Amino acid sequence: MNTTASLDRWLTAFGVLLILCAWTAIYLNLWIIWILPGMILAATLALVRYDFYYYLLFALIPFSVEVIFPNGLGTDLPTEPVMILLSGIFVLVILQDPRVLKQPFFRHPITWLIGCHLFWIVLTSVTSQHEITSLKYMLAKSWYILAFYAFTGLLFSVSSWKKTIRWLGLALLAAVAWVMIRHAAAGFAFNRINNVVVPFFRNHVNYGSLVCLSIPLVAGLAWLTPRGWKRTFWILGTLFLVTAMYLSYTRATYVALMVGIGGGLVLYLKQVKSVLIIGCIVAVAAIGWLLDQNHYLEYAPDYDKTVTYYEFESLLDATAKGQDISTMERVYRWVAGMHMIKERPVFGFGPGNFYNFYKSYTVSSFRTYVSDNPEKSGIHSYYLMTAVEQGIPGALIFLFICFYFLVLSERTFHRLQERETRTIVLVNAVMIIHILTILILNDMVETDKVGPFFFFGLAVLAAVDVHTQREAK
Template identity: 40%
Template sequence: MRSLTRDNRFAFFTASALFVVTMALSIITESYYLMAIPFAALLFQTGWSSFSLIFFLLITSIPFSAETQVTESLGTDLPDEPLMLLVTLLFFFHVLNNTKAFFKMIWHPLIWLILLSFCWAAIASMFSTQPVFSAKFLLAKTWYISAFLAGFILVSSRKDALKITAVILAVSMLICTMIILIRHAMLDLSFADINIAVSPFFRNHVNYSALLVCTIPIWYGCWKLSSSKRRNVISIIIVVLLIALFLSYARGAWLALIVAVITGWLLMRKMILRSLLIVALLATIMIGWLIKEDNYLRFAPDHNTTIFHEDFSEHLVATYELKDLSAAERFYRWIAGVRMIPDHWLSGFGPGTFYNNYKPYAVPAFQTWVSDNEERSTVHNYFLLTTVEPGIPGLAIFLLLVGAVFYYAQFLYHRIKDPLYRTASFVAALIFSMILTLNLLSDLIETDKIGSLFFLCIAALVIIDKKTEKSQSLS
């Protein structure tokens, strides 16, 4: 008891000294962010004792994190990005402490494809047109993979890790959605003010609707696994979320929900892989036709009539008539992206470099009022972005990963008898299909809200496969 008291005293005085020193330094240097150091040390100590606690805290923070400009040149998402770094650091320490068990757990084809994709991005970075931007991209990708893929696998030693992670994310987003709905109602639920309502948690209504729609399959999974009494409550929650989704005024998220329903139907009938091949073939034919004889020029917008509409009904009509500003700007960047590919088809322009390279390749006929791109956003199609930045091999690896994810989701769904794991594999497939649909019109895999879900879905399938393969072989 005496040694325990002595240890506690040492820890207390060490923590107190750290707090006083960092506070003094922050005041003297006027660098007030230094005051976060003792709290980071406390979180690290907590994470070392209970890694799952910090991981679940990270999951909780995803919907509530806001983009923050630390300096003129440095921005971050608070609080989830510092938590990602902490989870990454803790992950490496835990792996060093128990290397054999972890590497046995990650011995899986989906993990190999993720690592292959990362390795190719590293190779492409060596030939990057902007090495500094590519290095930053690789660093960010490292803690996304470590925090959400490897971190989730690490906490999966807990039997209930899948369920807890899913419920925490769904409930956190539900609370965030209710806050946004109330704020939006105070603004008369108008389309023009939706971006004000979602701030500061989300950059815009597109990011908000993306995370919102991706949590609906989780609630469906909860409904499927619940008793009749709980099903009534969950049904009400799903209805509220669907209303919120409609009021987000995001066409991409609506489309993602429809695609998820179709994906679920295809998965149950073991038709998902052949459907993917058909979609890929149709996309190739369509792109080939647009490129042939410059057919894409037929869709050039009228610069004067292609504007942003504050009325949503006018916005939908403009979309149908190809006079919507956001759609026209997407065409402008997609064309530039396609024209970039032949110049650096093997290693690409380098990860994270699209913005610095695309404007000389743009076609003036598709230029819009927002083509100055002051927010420095990218091509708004992740498949095209993957082709432009790490090259055609990068796209090929990504497509292999997509096919493998759907293969395992379908395989596990039909192999497993356990209701929890069977439902979890189904939900992971639905969310993954939503993410891919959203990324046809955006580049959200590199963001904290959707990038986290991308790796969580893959980790979930790895965990389910590992957890059920022994019981399956015994049966």
């Protein structure tokens, strides 16, 4: 009775505030006053139920829009403001109770590795060739880590994981349905895919990547949902996402899906370390051979034959022949990147600075029709970009995080007996493998369609590892 009366009083007060703001806005002709009640309500909710914003953030990711301001600064709306809000809330939580940082999650090896990663970003921002660009990069990285790594560790449980994927899954299925309807009207044409994914996705690669990395998560949710119409819904949702990924015409995601399935099998068979060792040997040997006596120059494209293709089958054929413009433009930038690493191998050029400096390091024989790069895109390989911008130590830190994650995923999966947590660890590992594969040909950890899930995946594994070790004791 008292609770109901108290609620009535609060609702009455909010209603009065709403009316007063409305009249004031009309009288002063200041529309911004209209949003004051909403801001107060949002602030109250942030203090009382901040987990709501965490789940909301995942639901907003498929619908976020990239906005570039006249001064050149860019942001993702509405996701980036919510990330900043969650980062602020996390800081307030720590200030209110510093003991939170003594929780095992915040002392986990993955947390320490991310701390090293962030420390090196700060250091290379100080030594950066363009400090302002690096500062913006460092700030954005900070709230990605706080919102998706720290908050996931703070809230994690099996039920919270399911709730997160439900919010994400429902929003993503709605966004994908919207894209598919528009694409169907265009006859599912390859040359129209970039048009139909806007404004929620920059291009078909962003769209296909988000769909690809979400497939194992939605499939895992379906597996953990009791039999009935809800499980059927998520199974059909998984199949729908696979279809959408195929129709995104994103070659990297096709490879990532297959590598993810193979990676899951490798994890199940306890062969992660063997595969990583073999992979490192092959990668080092290949890079060494390309650099030895400048063998890479043999792969310079034919400028007149390296063009844009408007049929997907022609694109695949051109890719195999080294005549696809997007692939060869990547090579053009990779060659520049290798020269940049040679110039500044320790601290790099500073986070976010590849575009600002790469053109003076290019090799003209690799130039293509799109090498002017008016859209100011990056190097299109996150591993190489990290080495260019943060030096070889920065790249090694990032690789060590990835390798440690894969090894720990295998160890944790085989240590667990409980079905739900085993499933979460497995699909989480497959999701990260999808991302790591996509990053070979793209630099997307700083985009809100991929980056959040990288840190979310790291946090999920660390949280499961901590919780299960605690239960074992």
